[in-house]
Amino acid sequence: xxxxxxxxxxxxxxxxxxxxxxxxxxxxxxxxxxxxxxxxxxxxxxxxxxxxxxxxxxxxxxxxxxxxxxxxxxxxxxxxxxxxxxxxxxxxxxxxxxxxxxxxxxxxxxxxxxxx
Amino acid sequence: xxxxxxxxxxxxxxxxxxxxxxxxxxxxxxxxxxxxxxxxxxxxxxxxxxxxxxxxxxxxxxxxxxxxxxxxxxxxxxxxxxxxxxxxxxxxxxxxxxxxxxxxxxxxxxxx
Numbered sequence: 335x336x337x338x339x340x341x342x343x344x345x346x347x348x349x350x351x352x353x354x355x356x357x358x359x360x361x362x363x364x365x366x367x368x369x370x371x372x373x374x375x376x377x378x379x380x381x382x383x384x385x386x387x388x389x390x391x392x393x394x395x396x397x398x399x400x401x402x403x404x405x406x407x408x409x410x411x412x413x414x415x416x417x418x419x420x421x422x423x424x425x426x427x428x429x430x431x432x433x434x435x436x437x438x439x440x441x442x443x444x445x446x447x448x449x450x
Numbered sequence: 451x452x453x454x455x456x457x458x459x460x461x462x463x464x465x466x467x468x469x470x471x472x473x474x475x476x477x478x479x480x481x482x483x484x485x486x487x488x489x490x491x492x493x494x495x496x497x498x499x500x501x502x503x504x505x506x507x508x509x510x511x512x513x514x515x516x517x518x519x520x521x522x523x524x525x526x527x528x529x530x531x532x533x534x535x536x537x538x539x540x541x542x543x544x545x546x547x548x549x550x551x552x553x554x555x556x557x558x559x560x561x562x
Contacts, residue, residue, distance in 0.1 A: 338493070365548075376454075376539050376552030377494070390549065425493055437482045437501075437543040439550060441493040 336360070338442035340426050346448045352414035355445045359407065359428030365436055366403060368411050369425040371444070377425055383409065384431065421449045452477045456540050456553035463530055464561050471525040471556050473514075473540035481542040483507075483516055483523040484550070488537045497525075497538070532560045 339358040347353050359366050364385050369377035380399070382390040385406040394401065398417070403409040413420055423446050427439040457472040475483065482501045486494040498507030503518035512527045523540060540553040 340493075367549075374555070376541070376555050377550075378552075379549050382548065390547070427494075432548065436548060437545075437550075438484075438496065438499065440496065441486075443491075443493040 338426055338428055338440055340424075340442035340445055342445055343443060344446050344448075346450065347416055348450050349418055350415040352412065353416050353447065354410055354412045355424050355426075355447075357409045357411070357426030357442060359409075359426070360440055362430070363428035363440075364406070364431040365429045366409050367427040367429075367439060368401060368409070369427065369441075371423040371425055373422070380411070416447075416449045418449050421447055423447070452481070452542065452544050452551050454540050454542055454551055454553035456538075456556050459537075459555070460557040460559060462559045462561065465532055466529045467560075469525070469527040469530045469534075469558070471538055471540075471558070473523045473525065473553060475521050475523065475540075475542050477521075477542055477544065479545060480518075481544060483514070484541045484543065485512070485514055485523070485525050486539045486541060486552075488539065488555070490536070494539065530558075530560050532562050534558060535560045 366383040368380040371377045381394045383403045401411045423444040425444045426442045429436045429439045453476045484499045485497040487497045498509040500507040500516035506515045514525045537555045539555045541550045
């Protein structure tokens with residue numbers, strides 16, 4: 335069974351440029367998460383989707399970050415414009431839905447972003 | 451609030467040594483507890499989990515027991531290998547908010 339797929343794996347951009355990350359979750363997983371992992375820290379949740387609905391985006395900086403999961407499968411996270419402090423690893427994870435083992439999340443390899 | 455505190459790293463051991471990485475938590479209710487491992491350049495992999503008090507999670511020689519009385523979930527392995535070198539994250543799952551809360555991670559290096 336394929337795991338969570340993310341692309342690109344690495345991205346280098348100049349500040350003020352836009353950037354987008356893509357995630358394909360494990361087949362059949364209704365819940366999708368985007369996490370931010372700063373260097374030397376644990377991941378922190380940015381947004382959680384149940385199917386196509388963003389049910390928790392309280393930690394997403396909405397002035398520059400946006401996300402979508404139009405058909406309840408793939409998801410895209412965008413930053414526009416990027417700032418130097420956005421340099422980090424962006425992790426996508428998926429799990430089964432509520433009541434079906436949602437607490438066990440499976441992570442993708444992440445996208446390492448460097449903003450110059 | 452809900453939080454996880456892990457032992458400060460980095461931790462350096464020799465091959466075949468005994469490993470303990472301490473993890474304590476603060477939570478309302480009864481969270482599920484997890485250990486994830488992150489190898490260089492990779493995402494997080496689930497190592498083991500426990501869903502209720504006194505449960506023991508185990509995988510690949512690693513073990514951790516959910517201790518409600520001490521709010522702890524310490525990770526142990528009897529004999530580490532060079533291939534165990536990685537960063538280890540303790541985490542709890544908050545049922546109400548449906549989210550994982552991670553500790554800061556502990557970097558482990560095993561020398562041959």
